[in-house]
Amino acid sequence: MTDTRELTIGNADLYLGHGVWRRGSLRCVDGVIVEVSPERFPRGGGRHVDARGASVLPGFQDAHVHPEHGGSGLLGIDLTAVHDADRYLDLVRAYARSHPAEAVLIGNGWYGDLFPGGMPTAAFLDRAEAERPVLLNGHDGHSLWANSAALAAASITADTPDPADGRVLRDADGIPTGVLLDGAMQLVAGLRPEKTRRTLTDGLLAAQAFLHSLGVTAWADAMVGDSELSADPFEAYLELERAGLLTGRVVLGQWWERRAGLEQIERFEQRREAVRDLPHLSAGMVKIMQDGMVENHTAAMIDPYADIDDTGASFIDPQQLVRIAAELDARGFDLHFHACGDRAVRECLDAVEALRARGGGAGRRHQIAHVDVVHPDDLPRFAKLDVTANIEMLWARRDKEMLERKLPQLGADREPWQFPFGSLARAGARLAAGSDWPVSDPNPLWAIHTGMRRTAPSTDVHAIGDEARTHPLERQEGLDFTTALDAFLTGAAWVNRLDDVAGRLAPGLQGDLVVLDANLRTAPDLARVGVAETFVAGHSVHHGE
Ligand SMILES: [Zn+2]
Structure with missing residues (x-):
């Protein structure tokens, strides 16, 4: 032996x-x-x-991923491996047939670019399943596609108001069409079958096996706590650790509940303490969503979108964000902001600048994830404030969705500001790489390809359109091989606080x-x-x- x-x-x-x-x-x-x-x-x-x-x-270390969500997606109606609207219906039908006892059917991974206007409808989904509610999370993590049975079961009608932090998509008469964005996804939260400890651990184990198959050995779970997208996986992680089944090294990004206040930090501290001596887990990071995403007009922009007179929403008032960031920093937490729009990025940098001006930030490893659009004035601030840019390199390419939906929203002036990874690197910023899986594929080698070339990988089924694989998106923002590779190794290890262990x-x-x-x-x-x-x-x- x-x-x-x-x-x-x-x-x-x-x-x-x-x-x-x-x-x-x-x-x-x-x-x-x-x-x-x-x-x-x-x-x-x-x-x-x-x-x-x-x-x-x-x-490899993934600095931003949603394993429970991704892993459960592999086990539910998994739409991630195809890019075809009729195939989506086939997969829903097949799952419905093989799961006759499930009262609500849950799935994951659709792309809007397959549908007229960039969004699917309840009516289309009804063709696959009309009886039982069907809830399908979009690949972007900010949208949910429901069939008519689900809308009815959740009593979502023309009279349902949009929540402050989300939207119910509607037709010209105000009738909901079947897609819920951001905070509006909460409207169907009550339909979801209660996740049991068993379904959570099964999801995490499926995710762990998948991530290991791609060479990923450590990750930051960007959503630990109660959120609209996934159930809280904290206890499930603990159970796997105690059972000796957790093999990846995991930083638990504790979810900032924006409907609650500073009192939630006490629970973050308890959880940080509860995992302190465990070999695979740590919980010294807090994840704060400061905006949504450009594609839904929910990213917070400095200037209005090019196609509508709106600048998106800051999920947290900037003054309040300063207070929250300072308090978390003072109590020893690393901040992991989500910011896609240039205003959200600026507000997060401002918050770190404010806490540093008051003597905070020593020893902290703060980061801003996604950075879809960065105002040129803010590029040098990452290095100056020692804020790591957490980048999802696979997104930086000219897919159909990018050309037809996102670029027209930004307008020509802001187009070169998109995913400015090369500019950030040249300005001295530390880069950490994440996948945001299941938003996009977690294969680090795909991301490195796109990070360097700004084109889609040859093997990615979601590379749609003539230009995705051939025409770089802002070629000058491509990274050299070493910088792209290190973003998944030493860069991610830094924010994961695993740099003295691995990377x-x-x-x-x-x-x-x-x-x-x-x-x-x-x-x-x-x-x-x-x-x-x-x-x-x-x-x-x-x-x-
Ligand atoms: Zn995410």
Whole structure:
């Protein structure tokens, strides 16, 4: 029997981090890297893995992901693998047939660009299921598609007012058409079957297996707490940890409930304390949504959208945001803001600037996620305020949805400000990479491809339109290979507070590793490189076929 205390990976092209590659081998003992050697195969006991000249990297870290939501999506009506409106109906029908006992059918992963006007309708979904309510989360995480039975069950009619932080899409007569945006998704929250501990742990385990299959060994869960999108996964994480089933390293991003006040911080502290000594969990991060998304006109913009006279909504009043940020900072939490519009980005930077002006921020690792549109004046502020830009590189490309929906909303002047990753890097900003899965695919190699080239990966079914794979979106904002790669390694490890544990390959760090099936430095197409095996602390957690 192989001694699993020791692991040797030989004949490898090792990426040590920060642009340094070494051909040779790596040895772990008791989960810890003890040697990085130029020898092709050093002597030593335990298991030997021949990388056959392929790249061996530190395990990828995803700095913004929704595992329970994504994992449950894999287990429910999973629309993520297709990009076709009729196929959506087929998948709903098939699921409905095979789940006759489920009172409400839940699914995930549709794209609006398949439908006239960019949004589907209840009437279309009724063709697949007219009896039972169907609730389908959009891939963007900000929209929900319901059939007529669901609208009726939730009593959503022409008389239902829009909530302050969301919209019920309607026809010219004010009749709801079947899509609920942002805060309006709460209107159907009561229809969702109560998530049980079992469904939550099943979702997390499905997510963990999927992420490991892509070489991801650690992540920040960007929604832990009660929110409109997912049930609170906190206890489920604890249960998996206690049962020895949690293999990924997870930062729990505690969800700021914007309908509540500063009193919720006490619960954040209790939770941070509850996981303090657990090997795979930490909870020192708070996730604050400051706006929605550009595509729904819910991102907060400095100047009005180009197509409507509206600047979107700041979810939290900027003065209040300053108070919230300062209090969380003072109580030792790292802030993880969601900001897509240039005004929201500015308000989050202002909040950090204010707390730093009062002597706060020491030792904190604050970050702003998504940064769809950044005003040029704000680019240098990331480095100056030591705020990490958490970037979803896979989004920066000219899909049909981008060309037909988003760019006309921004207008020509703001088009070059979109996903300004290159400008941020040149301005000295630290970059951490996330996927926002299930919003978009969590494959880091796809994201790195798009981060560099600003085109869609060859293997992505959601790359729609003639230009997605061929015409770069603002080519000058492309990153060099090392910067894009490090955003998933040392950059993400920084905000995940795992930089002294993983994110590089060096003696003393944990053996969190991904063995690829090709050499990244010579592969003609990153999108076709796969994962041969993934290790956490020297233990295999995924083996490719
Ligand atoms: Zn997210």
